[in-house]
Amino acid sequence: MSPSNESSTAAAAAARPGKVMTLESINKRVVNFEYAVRGEQAIRAEQLRKQLADRPGSLPFKSIVSCNIGNPQQLQQSPITFFRQVSALTEYPDLMKPENLPMTSKIFPSDAIQRAKELLVAMSGSSGAYTHSQGIPLVRERVAKFIEQRDGYPSNPDNIFLTAGASPGVQTVLQTLIAHDKVGIMIPIPQYPLYTASIALFGGNAVPYYLDEARDWGLTVEELSRSLAESRSQGLDVRALCVINPGNPTGQCLSLDNMRQIVDFCHREKLVLMADEVYQTNIYKPAELPFHSFKKVLKSMGPAYEGVELVSFHSVSKGTVGECGRRGGYFECTGIDPQVQEMFYKIASVSLCPPAQGQLMIEHMVNPPKPGDPSYELYAKENTAIYGKSRPESLRRRADKLASAFNTLEGVTCNAAQGAMYLFPRVRLSDKAIKAAEAAGKTPDGFYSMALLEATGVCVVPGSGFRQEKDTFHFRSTFLPPEEQMDQFIASIKTFHSEFMDKYR
Numbered sequence: 001m002s003p004s005n006e007s008s009t010a011a012a013a014a015a016r017p018g019k020v021m022t023l024e025s026i027n028k029r030v031v032n033f034e035y036a037v038r039g040e041q042a043i044r045a046e047q048l049r050k051q052l053a054d055r056p057g058s059l060p061f062k063s064i065v066s067c068n069i070g071n072p073q074q075l076q077q078s079p080i081t082f083f084r085q086v087s088a089l090t091e092y093p094d095l096m097k098p099e100n101l102p103m104t105s106k107i108f109p110s111d112a113i114q115r116a117k118e119l120l121v122a123m124s125g126s127s128g129a130y131t132h133s134q135g136i137p138l139v140r141e142r143v144a145k146f147i148e149q150r151d152g153y154p155s156n157p158d159n160i161f162l163t164a165g166a167s168p169g170v171q172t173v174l175q176t177l178i179a180h181d182k183v184g185i186m187i188p189i190p191q192y193p194l195y196t197a198s199i200a201l202f203g204g205n206a207v208p209y210y211l212d213e214a215r216d217w218g219l220t221v222e223e224l225s226r227s228l229a230e231s232r233s234q235g236l237d238v239r240a241l242c243v244i245n246p247g248n249p250t251g252q253c254l255s256l257d258n259m260r261q262i263v264d265f266c267h268r269e270k271l272v273l274m275a276d277e278v279y280q281t282n283i284y285k286p287a288e289l290p291f292h293s294f295k296k297v298l299k300s301m302g303p304a305y306e307g308v309e310l311v312s313f314h315s316v317s318k319g320t321v322g323e324c325g326r327r328g329g330y331f332e333c334t335g336i337d338p339q340v341q342e343m344f345y346k347i348a349s350v351s352l353c354p355p356a357q358g359q360l361m362i363e364h365m366v367n368p369p370k371p372g373d374p375s376y377e378l379y380a381k382e383n384t385a386i387y388g389k390s391r392p393e394s395l396r397r398r399a400d401k402l403a404s405a406f407n408t409l410e411g412v413t414c415n416a417a418q419g420a421m422y423l424f425p426r427v428r429l430s431d432k433a434i435k436a437a438e439a440a441g442k443t444p445d446g447f448y449s450m451a452l453l454e455a456t457g458v459c460v461v462p463g464s465g466f467r468q469e470k471d472t473f474h475f476r477s478t479f480l481p482p483e484e485q486m487d488q489f490i491a492s493i494k495t496f497h498s499e500f501m502d503k504y505r
């Protein structure tokens with residue numbers, strides 16, 4: 001190394017005596033963004049889970065109940081058998097070799113074997129191979145067919161991008177939209193923190209519009225207009241409106257009229273509509289509030305709305321599939337400039353491809369066994385057990401039972417869940433509790449949620465993690481614990497709440 005290089009190296013080392021990467025030196029956006037669903041409570045819950053494993057009986061409860069995350073299979077929701085049979089066969093194709101088929105056919109139904117063979121061909125022979133960056137063409141064709149059958153309007157596989165869950169799809173679109181630091185993205189409050197976290201990471205501005213708790217978390221165009229006018233008056237270049245339907249954390253479902261108003265609003269105000277529809281099969285009032293996709297609503301409004309730019313997101317993480325860890329999702333582009341779609345493809349190609357097994361799970365979700373297939377009877381039974389159509393289904397019962405229990409608690413009100421998998425009760429806390437929270441350096445609902453965890457093992461997410469009306473306090477809980485555990489789960493919350501309220505009167 002030449003003397004001048006040596007001196008520059010020494011100077012560089014002297015200028016930075018410690019680590020290259022420190023909280024002071026790394027990207028401030030990374031330091032500053034927050035994602036509450038796996039925040040302080042979740043981290044503490046894992047510590048307590050480990051303590052219980054290492055020292056059983058050392059805590060006032062026997063187990064941690066993770067109600068902080070919509071993770072159905074962590075709370076004993078069983079996977080759909082057919083989906084796992086196909087996954088197993090695609091992961092170990094030797095099972096389908098002629099010499100093994102007599103044994104395999106005793107365990108795997110013929111339609112699972114046939115589906116696995118078909119999908120292996122679509123994946124150039126192995127689930128270990130990279131796939132097309134936009135996703136396996138056959139799977140995208142099946143997603144398009146599912147969308148056509150659901151909505152009654154054409155869908156083009158070339159406008160569909162398979163992703164490692166809906167999250168990276170949302171991030172791809174936000175990253176593409178946020179071209180400078182004055183870009184605004186409208187998000188609901190309360191909101192799922194994927195949006196605020198991603199907007200912050202990409203250097204944009206979250207533009208809040210408030211859902212109305214008194215009206216079942218209703219969304220009004222008046223509020224959208226207020227929020228948009230205010231942010232534009234502040235010089236923001238507002239480019240998109242994010243809608244989560246059914247809502248997370250609030251569980252509301254939009255009416256058809258409300259959806260038409262939202263599409264018209266985006267049309268008038270030239271906003272990209274980002275429709276997060278990952279809970280589209282978690283619908284608990286199908287008669288009064290069935291799910292309508294924004295794709296269908298937009299197309300039903302006729303040629304005057306052809307120019308509206310819509311991106312719709314779906315996932316295998318929710319509904320009766322609940323395969324969160326497999327990382328499967330997709331987004332469909334409607335009215336998006338083809339050259340911009342090429343940019344989405346370019347972003348996707350940097351990560352090479354979404355997980356193959358995640359893509360296969362998408363195929364199973366949109367193309368499950370049909371009546372007459374050997375696996376249909378079992379599929380229909382399993383699907384009904386989790387989310388029946390003809391009777392009050394399990395998830396719906398749990399949602400109503402837990403909401404009713406919350407509404408019996410002193411100072412608590414809770415809207416019923418119309419969809420999704422969460423309840424978002426409001427807790428009215430005493431000044432004494434609020435002061436104790438401040439003294440502990442926590443938000444009031446963070447203080448309450450942590451006390452709940454320490455006393456009962458129930459892990460929820462403080463409402464502050466989703467943002468909320470000023471001076472209101474909430475927490476978000478899933479209603480996923482198995483029905484047979486619900487009574488004990490509710491009893492522990494009731495006991496805790498009564499003791500907490502007495503302590504801080």
Ligand SMILES: Cc1ncc(COP(=O)(O)O)c(CN[C@@H]2CONC2=O)c1O
Pocket residue numbers: 037068069070071164165166167168192194244248276278314315316317324328329
């Ligand atoms: C509204 C919404 N959109 C997107 C996602 C991302 O899903 P995938 O990336 O897994 O497809 C979630 C996940 N829900 C989180 C995870 O569990 N609890 C939550 O609130 C969500 O609630």
